[in-house]
Amino acid sequence: MWKLARFAATSLARSRRFSTAIPGPCMVHKRGADILHDPWFNKDTGFPLTERDRLGLRGLLPPRVISFEHQYERFMNSYRSLEKNTRGQSDKFISLAKWRILNRLHDRNETLYYRVLIDNIKEFAPIIYTPTVGLVCQNYSGLYRRPRGMYFSAKDKGEMMSMIYNWPANQVDMIVLTDGSRILGLGDLGVQGIGIPIGKLDMYVAAAGMNPQRILPVMLDVGTNNQKLLEDPLYLGVRQPRLEGEEYLAVVDEFMEAVHARWPKAIVQFEDFQMKWAFETLYRYRKKFCMFNDDIQGTAGVALAGLLGTVRAQGRPLSDFVNQKIVVVGAGSAGLGVLKMAVQAVSRMSGCSETAAKSQFYLIDKNGLVTTERSNLDPAAVPFAKHQSDLEGLAEGASIIEVVKKIKPHVLVGLSGVGGIFNEEVLKAMRESVSTKPAIFAMSNPTMNAECTATDAFNHAGENIVFASGSPFENVNLGDGKFGHVNQANNMYLFPGIGLGTLLSGARLITDGMLQEAAECLASYMTEEDIHKGILYPSIDCIRNVTAEVGAAVLRAAVVEGLAEGHGDVGSKELAHMSKEDTVGYVRENMWFPEYSPLVHEK
């Protein structure tokens, strides 16, 4: 357990840039202008003359053939010009302008889009993913130009089994599904939440090499309780309050049945569902379909890896995790998922019961410290409520500052969705932490909703802290040539590997064991040297390497549990015979990489 498995930090993408090897052919059932209007096949000015002849494209394009490298350079030049031309404008204006130029390329030419995304992931992830994707969802109705993904609404009841066949691809491997009810920390955004599945799936392509022809973003529009949206004349969703109870579940049931009738092995990632439905749907489907909830399970693994990193950062053995005092602020799907996995880890490490393992953890929600005194406590939070005997003088509903001052925790985790609640007083109180290297995880998204900024954390809690946030912040200049390192504690380090590992294993379920292996793999990724510098997670530049390792860990766990049925030509026996290194190589080889393939017309 916890072996170090670090890879060279160079991105796979860079080493493969513009290789001269000719990729295998790609079958296309269209001809002429239809191909130019299909972003899966379109090469714009990059179609060679022979292909233009074969596919009926001659005369439909300017005569000069432009190479992929040249097209790439041309796009990056326009992107840089846009950066120059928008200087001085508001951050919102600039972010949306950047998103628009990337989105236009996505709509036009997927190969080029994914190539620039992979090669520039550190720069572009904050645009196609958090934080800009939050802004895009908030402004979606105004930004909308053309559809992407599928929309199933409350009005489609009884029709979904046939609707699913409207999707043009024969095979779908990965679906990200939302009902828009809790988009990042921005609340109920109804149909506008579709931006999240799109952004997550872009990360699947960039980080895991999922084939973009086999992914599907889905919005389950069951209405919205956001009054402002219901009154907005531009709103594109169903104008009704959210379905509740059995009516709601009937829609999700029908969707899940329809998906698996057409694509029995498609993996469904549930994303940004409000807590009650996040837990309910996870328990309802996880033994029946290949699915997981990213906010509960993906976040838990990433947070656990970070929490274990903070133990190593203190120069202590991992076994000391069982003694760490951890305060989690936010008792929603993310906070409770983190607590559940962390408690299981303590119990495993110390050999004690999960009840005993809970004693080091403190949970705070919008009503303060969660204790057994609380009436109307959500059933999912009950296992983590503190008993009277463990309160150490704190009262039910104690505030964050009261808890931090009393407990002096090693780690303060924020998953509340409330920007700035780790205020100056709370951060200063963390200076009294019992840890030699206190850790602050402000994990809420997008940036405005982070519990504190990186600068405030280092300024108020001290230069000695370990800091992580859900959305990216710049490293903090501490003067004298020193910098406070900012980690990005985001489930993007796990969900691509969970999806890819599961796909290649051919497993029909995603078990706790597979998720635990994913978390352990991420936890062991960093070297001692990095960890001592406060670097808990790898740079996003090497996310394909991280995903290859995580994917292999998930695949091997599926083999161990006897769930791996194999994928494509590789059967369960071959998977079982692969060494760890072979498995990583196998996962890596199966990552799709954007290159123009020769197109062959097939009737």
Ligand SMILES: NC(=O)C1=CN([C@@H]2O[C@H](COP(=O)(O)OP(=O)(O)OC[C@H]3O[C@@H](n4cnc5c(N)ncnc54)[C@H](O)[C@@H]3O)[C@@H](O)[C@H]2O)C=CC1
């Ligand atoms: N970094 C990452 O990878 C991830 C970050 N998140 C972020 O975590 C946040 C929460 O997500 P969920 O748990 O799904 O939301 P949720 O809505 O299920 O839960 C929010 C929780 O915060 C509590 N809360 C609200 N105001 C509070 C206050 N003033 N003080 C203390 N607690 C307060 C609520 O009582 C509730 O328990 C979101 O901003 C989301 O973007 C979620 C998943 C992954």
Ligand SMILES: CC(=O)C(=O)O
């Ligand atoms: C990162 C993520 O999944 C969230 O903020 O909801």
Ligand SMILES: [Mg+2]
């Ligand atoms: Mg999420």
